[in-house]
Amino acid sequence: MTDFMPIGGRGSSLIRRVQGVAGQVLMRQELELRFGYGKILPWVRRIYDDDGEALLAVAGPQAVMLRADALPHAASDYSHVGEFMVEAGQTVDMQLHAFSSHSVPPPAIDVGVALQATSNYWTYWSSNYLRPGNYDAEVERSLLVLRALTHEGTGGIVAAPTTSLPEQFGGERNWDYRYCWLRDAALTLEAMMTHGFQQEALLWRNWLLRAVAGDPHDLQIMYGVAGERELPERVLDHLPGYEGSAPVRVGNGAVTQYQGDVIGEVMVALAKLRNHGVHEDHFSWPLQRNMLLFVENNINRKDHGIWEMRGEKRDFTHSRVMMWAAMDCGVRAVQEHGLDGPAGRWAEIRDGLRTEILERGFNSEINSFTQTYGRTEVDASLLVLPQVGFLAYDDERILGTVSRLERDLLDGAGLLMRYRTEVCLDGLEPGEHPFLACSFWLVGQYARTGRVAEAQMLMDRLVGFGNDLGLFSEEYDTSGKRMAGNYPQAFSHLALIRAADALNRYGQ
Structure with a gap:
C-alpha cells in the first residue's frame, strides 16, 4: 500500500494505491469525514461525471471528493464503508481531493503518472544533498522533512503540521504548531545552505524578509505560512484531546510574546548566508538594520525566553546572548562586508551586553551560567552560547555550565530536559x-x-528514537518509550542536522 501527495496538482490531494503481491487479500475501507475540527457533519452524495462515479462531501466553503476503483457504497452511522478483494497483480487506486465547494470538482488523476512524477521530484531534490559522512540517511531524511513542512507557494515553514499532541499525556501542555516561527525559519535557512540547497535558503530568506517587513516595533516571533499576523488562540471544548490531554488549542497565544532571542537567530542565519557569498539587496540589508533597531529599542526589556514561558517575564541569559549576537552580526556586516550602518553604536551596545551577561548571567559560586539573572537554575538553551561565538566551546565557564546541566537536567535515560519545570x-x-x-x-x-565517544553514544541513542520513517517528535517519553509533543517537529530535525555536522567535523 502506497500513500502519497502528488506534486503539482490542483488543490490538495491524498492518493492511496493498493497493489496485490501474492494470493488474495480482503480489504475493508471506511470513510468518515468531518469539518471544523470534527464539529461539522458534511452533506455527502454520490455524483457522476466524465471520470465516473465519486463521493462528494460538502460543508459550507469546503468540499472533499473521493474517487476510487472501489468506492465504499454502504452508509453507516454517518460514514461510508466497503470491502474489496485484491488479487496478485491487481491495482486498486483511491483519490481524496480537497477543494473549495464553489469550484468545479478536480478531475481524476492518472495515479501511475502522478506517483512516478512525485517520486522523481523528491529523488531529484534530495540528489542535491551534500553528504557529510556519517548519519547521511538521517540528515537527508531531516532535510526532506524540512522541505515537506514548507508551504509550496510562500516558502513559510511550519514548526509541525499538528496541533495539541501533548508534551505531557493527560496534561495541558498542548500547543498549535502549524505556524512559522522566525527561529525555525532562520535555522532551516542555515541547514539548507550548509548542505547544498542554496535556492531553498534564498526561498526561506525571502519569506523571512516579507514576514518581518514593516515597522520594527511590530515584529512578532511567529507568523502564518503567508506571513499572517493574527493567530489568536482558542480552545476546542468539543474535543477530548489525545489520551484526554485537554485543552485542544487552535492558534497560539505565544504570538503576542516578546522573545528577545529571535532577532539574534535571524541575524546569525543571514550573516552565514552572507558569508557564503549571497549578496544583500536593497530590501534585505535595510530590513536587517530595522531588526537591529528593534533590538536596540528593547535592550532593557525582560522577555518570555526561547521556551515561551507563560509565567513572569525575566532576564533570560540565552535571550541576552542572542541580542549580543544580533549586534555582533551588524558590526561584522559593516566591518567585513562594507555594508552601511552605525557600527560604532552597535559595537558599544554589543560590548555592554557582553559585560552585563558575564556579570549577571554567570554564577561563580556554581561555576555556571544560569537560566535567568540572579538565580541558580540552569537551562539547556545555555548550550547555544558557544554556538553563536559568545565564548569558546572549551571555555571553562562553558564547561562548568555543561557540568551543571548534566547534574541538574539529565534524566535517567541520559537525555537532557529543557529546565526543571517543578522549579x-x-x-x-x-x-x-x-x-x-x-x-x-x-x-x-x-x-x-x-x-x-560520549557524543557518538548519545547520538546513536537519539537516532534510535525516530520511527520507522526517520521522523522525530518534539519530545520523547523514555519511560513509556514513545514520542511526545507535536510531530514531525522541525526543531528536532534541525538539531539532528547540526549534531551530525558536528560529529562529522570534530568526531573523526
Whole structure:
C-alpha cells in the first residue's frame, strides 16, 4: 500500500494505491469525514461525471471528493464503508481531493503518472544533498522533512503540521504548531545552505524578509505560512484531546510574546548566508538594520525566553546572548562586508551586553551560567552560547555550565530536559519529557570538546528514537518509550542536522 501527495496538482490531494503481491487479500475501507475540527457533519452524495462515479462531501466553503476503483457504497452511522478483494497483480487506486465547494470538482488523476512524477521530484531534490559522512540517511531524511513542512507557494515553514499532541499525556501542555516561527525559519535557512540547497535558503530568506517587513516595533516571533499576523488562540471544548490531554488549542497565544532571542537567530542565519557569498539587496540589508533597531529599542526589556514561558517575564541569559549576537552580526556586516550602518553604536551596545551577561548571567559560586539573572537554575538553551561565538566551546565557564546541566537536567535515560519545570515556574503544572533538540545540542558540545565517544553514544541513542520513517517528535517519553509533543517537529530535525555536522567535523 502506497500513500502519497502528488506534486503539482490542483488543490490538495491524498492518493492511496493498493497493489496485490501474492494470493488474495480482503480489504475493508471506511470513510468518515468531518469539518471544523470534527464539529461539522458534511452533506455527502454520490455524483457522476466524465471520470465516473465519486463521493462528494460538502460543508459550507469546503468540499472533499473521493474517487476510487472501489468506492465504499454502504452508509453507516454517518460514514461510508466497503470491502474489496485484491488479487496478485491487481491495482486498486483511491483519490481524496480537497477543494473549495464553489469550484468545479478536480478531475481524476492518472495515479501511475502522478506517483512516478512525485517520486522523481523528491529523488531529484534530495540528489542535491551534500553528504557529510556519517548519519547521511538521517540528515537527508531531516532535510526532506524540512522541505515537506514548507508551504509550496510562500516558502513559510511550519514548526509541525499538528496541533495539541501533548508534551505531557493527560496534561495541558498542548500547543498549535502549524505556524512559522522566525527561529525555525532562520535555522532551516542555515541547514539548507550548509548542505547544498542554496535556492531553498534564498526561498526561506525571502519569506523571512516579507514576514518581518514593516515597522520594527511590530515584529512578532511567529507568523502564518503567508506571513499572517493574527493567530489568536482558542480552545476546542468539543474535543477530548489525545489520551484526554485537554485543552485542544487552535492558534497560539505565544504570538503576542516578546522573545528577545529571535532577532539574534535571524541575524546569525543571514550573516552565514552572507558569508557564503549571497549578496544583500536593497530590501534585505535595510530590513536587517530595522531588526537591529528593534533590538536596540528593547535592550532593557525582560522577555518570555526561547521556551515561551507563560509565567513572569525575566532576564533570560540565552535571550541576552542572542541580542549580543544580533549586534555582533551588524558590526561584522559593516566591518567585513562594507555594508552601511552605525557600527560604532552597535559595537558599544554589543560590548555592554557582553559585560552585563558575564556579570549577571554567570554564577561563580556554581561555576555556571544560569537560566535567568540572579538565580541558580540552569537551562539547556545555555548550550547555544558557544554556538553563536559568545565564548569558546572549551571555555571553562562553558564547561562548568555543561557540568551543571548534566547534574541538574539529565534524566535517567541520559537525555537532557529543557529546565526543571517543578522549579522554574512557566505558568503551567510541572511535568514534561526530554526535549530532543536539547540532547542533540549536547551531542554537538561533546563532539567539539573531545568527548567524542560520549557524543557518538548519545547520538546513536537519539537516532534510535525516530520511527520507522526517520521522523522525530518534539519530545520523547523514555519511560513509556514513545514520542511526545507535536510531530514531525522541525526543531528536532534541525538539531539532528547540526549534531551530525558536528560529529562529522570534530568526531573523526
